[in-house]
Amino acid sequence: MSSIFSKIVAGEIPAYKVAESIDFLAFLDVNPLAEGHVLVIPKQEVDYLFDLDDELYTGLQMFAKIVATAMKQVIPCKKIGVAVIGLEVPHTHIHLIPMNEVGDLNFSRPKLTFTPEQFEATAEKIKEALREE
Template identity: 75%
Template sequence: MSIFSKIIAGEIPAYVVAESNDFLAFLDINPLAKGHVLVIPKKEVDYLFDMDDELYAGLQLFAKIVAKGLKQAVPCIKVGVVVIGLEVPHAHIHLIPVNRVDDINFSRPKLTFSPEEYAEVAASIKEALRD
């Protein structure tokens, strides 16, 4: 069972920003930027392109919705989209607020926020998604 499946099952806490029957979006705890979100299918599939077409399309549409709320909640030029798939064996999409290309550099040090800061950002994104 992947760490993401444990988050889905409620065994590991997460700063959830959006959820549907099939998908979950939550803050990355090792973010590249304030508001860095991970979007995952609730069904555990290791490789993004191993998902069936319906699940794949649904994940992309869910990520699009989350990205719109993220951009409204965290000022940025665009929301970058990255799929690497090596760090956790559960398909996921990174949504990262970006203002320059280097904002999506996974080699640079990750940011750290307090639990209160994570909770505040998550609440801001949730609120933006309600609009």
């Protein structure tokens, strides 16, 4: 059965995409902990991060680094935090979360709500920073 992320990759479910390559996709989390919270996934559906083959694993990490660098340029924060939890969706994904303190990565905190226009504006800021690199 396809994960929700595989359905996003296939275009069956819309997403606020910020970056895409042949093998990877980055899009805004619709239940974010912070403005600009991005999910980075391999397009190939693999449940567990450490089940990825070495090439896909290192490629995912490099893709996440590129996206995080762009995020840091346009989202006010001290750092971009990284989390891999993998329990909620059976498809490997990396959370990139703008943060100013350790508690900003607390997934038990209430999620933020943004309008579609706010999500689109945030996605566009990140895409623009990526185009400038």
